Amino acid sequence: MYVIIFSTITIDGKLASKDYYSELSCKYDKVRQHILRSEVDAIMIGGNTVRIDNPSLTLKYVHGKNPIRVIISNSLNFDINYKIFNTPPQTIIYTSNNSENKDFENKIKEKGVIIRKLDNFNICNVMNDLESNFNVHKVMIEGGGKLIWSVIKENCFDELRVTISPRVFGNGVSLANGEGFLGKNSPKLDLEDVKICECKEEVHLIYKNRNKIRNL
Template identity: 60%
Template structure:
């Protein structure tokens, strides 16, 4: 068993999460509120390690009416993470899933901060563990591109919610940053909803798997 998985991202017109310099400020205030409203309704929010290193997010709820913070999950194969990042220094619970558990001293530092460090061998293990050990039934995945690609490649998602921001980067981090599909193998999703953002300059799309 696994949780219901929602990928949520805001991208440029050309499908980039960030520019070649790492700039990723794409959301208008209404989009941020939409993001945080969903964040407040899920059981866990997940990001890849590079998102933590580049953006240093807290992943708490700020712009929603209900200030309910989900469990935060960081996926890091290398365990190259600094314990001083915001996500490790503020509540609520944070879990790091890594395939590298060789640095016992670093694990102890995280444990002293109340951060759990757990081993995974494949991406399926993470969602099964969240479901069984932490009673997580819904997960919101907010990036980055490599993590999102892994989930899409392995069909480990139920919805993709995308906001199209009126910018063009021309280069940078793709929504799904990976080796890519052959054209005939690319998944074709079902469009569930499309609406113009309240700002009048963005579009929010909701897709589901076939």
């Protein structure tokens, strides 16, 4: 399993403002994002991203096969009318065995959406299940901040690709929005590539995680 985190953030490391504004990408960055979508088997997002952005997660700026869409949710608190549940391709929701929303579960299964409940519900186990049961070998993590934090905390990613947008939010949702590491225990990534965007206002960075847990 190969896992790539992709995000566009402000100079001060926020992927959304305090009012959840997140339109940071230029047209070239959007193309970069969709090229990567076309190269992976699955795109993964958190439940808040579904509720706030209502994305379809399909290819728009390049041609290719749409990847499977994967949602990580603790609550199953969704409206069945969200785009991701009503347009192809396949959508899979991962949650814990303790999560229960029978009305939603019954209605969403009628739409062909798969719900996977795991005893030990964490991101690394989700990755293993995707590979074992859905033939997924390459995953793109698109956010939000809580999901990205979990992926980094569990150390189950290979790359971080981040575009720096020329904005400063001061407050909002951080790239990795969690309890945080103690300074000495924080992961250190290896810079692989730096590119000034074609728009001349953004910088795209690629980091490699040499210490990923290798049981994925």
